[in-house]
Amino acid sequence: MNETYTAIVSAFLDHEPVDPEALSAALDDPDARAALVDFVRLRQDLGLASDALPASLQTLRRQPVVRTVALRWSAAAALLALVFLAGWMAPRSAGDATGVTGPPDPVRVETFTPGVDWSFR
Amino acid sequence: MNRTEVELLFATYREPVYRFLRQFLHDGPAAEDLTQEAFVRALRGPWQAGGHARAWIFQIARNLARDHLRAQARRPVVTPLTGLEGGGAADPAATLALDAALASLDIEDREVFLLKELGGLSYAEIASASGLTPDAVRSRLHRSRIALRRQLT
Numbered sequence: 089m090n091e092t093y094t095a096i097v098s099a100f101l102d103h104e105p106v107d108p109e110a111l112s113a114a115l116d117d118p119d120a121r122a123a124l125v126d127f128v129r130l131r132q133d134l135g136l137a138s139d140a141l142p143a144s145l146q147t148l149r150r151q152p153v154v155r156t157v158a159l160r161w162s163a164a165a166a167l168l169a170l171v172f173l174a175g176w177m178a179p180r181s182a183g184d185a186t187g188v189t190g191p192p193d194p195v196r197v198e199t200f201t202p203g204v205d206w207s208f209r
Numbered sequence: 210m211n212r213t214e215v216e217l218l219f220a221t222y223r224e225p226v227y228r229f230l231r232q233f234l235h236d237g238p239a240a241e242d243l244t245q246e247a248f249v250r251a252l253r254g255p256w257q258a259g260g261h262a263r264a265w266i267f268q269i270a271r272n273l274a275r276d277h278l279r280a281q282a283r284r285p286v287v288t289p290l291t292g293l294e295g296g297g298a299a300d301p302a303a304t305l306a307l308d309a310a311l312a313s314l315d316i317e318d319r320e321v322f323l324l325k326e327l328g329g330l331s332y333a334e335i336a337s338a339s340g341l342t343p344d345a346v347r348s349r350l351h352r353s354r355i356a357l358r359r360q361l362t
Contacts, residue, residue: 091355098347130354135326136304137308
């Protein structure tokens with residue numbers, strides 16, 4: 089198979105400029121002619137294999153699509169921020185809830201007098 | 210680009226863009242989603258691809274498809290059942306054979322081939338959308354056709 093000829097018929101099939109003399113020589117070659125027919129058949133098969141336009145493409149949507157991946161990353165970032173915020177707030181909120189800002193007041197005072205024998209009998 | 214211009218672009222190119230994405234990704238729902246996304250991005254993005262509207266919208270779609278495939282590579286593989294969904298009029302066995310042949314192509318070759326065959330772009334437009342030269346597009350298309358022909362006949 090002469091690939092120069094098949095390259096010419098390939099470009100011709102695509103409506104690209106080709107040299108008429110080169111095209112004439114290519115079309116004289118049986119292999120190049122057979123290749124041209126196969127290329128046309130390939131184009132036809134590909135067209136037949138294509139799906140019909142889906143209903144979702146009847147109109148252009150208004151809002152940009154939020155991509156799934158971007159959404160997942162955003163959700164992960166938001167969750168992380170929430171965890172940090174909760175960790176930062178938790179000790180304060182526990183203290184604020186009871187109104188305690190320092191150590192508790194004593195309810196009983198024990199006095200230890202020097203010189204007293206503290207041993208139990 | 211304003212909404213009216215993009216609406217016009219959508220009406221004109223949604224079908225070839227969807228078909229390109231559907232075949233390139235082998236994933237109908239993703240193709241639907243990315244088709245919408247491509248046109249929504251056209252509303253916000255700067256005008257590119259040398260001022261060719263068709264090349265520009267396919268450039269956006271192609272970039273979205275590449276991003277999608279990169280993301281897919283990090284997830285478990287799901288084998289598509291293309292051709293068994295009753296979409297086209299082709300023989301399911303032939304469709305599966307065609308899908309397998311397309312899947313065997315190098316990703317850049319497949320992209321260029323589908324931009325031509327389903328997108329209907331010229332070599333210059335494909336070059337603009339893919340960042341290749343028109344000669345490279347011509348060469349890749351020829352190579353793809355030869356490879357597909359070899360596999361399918």
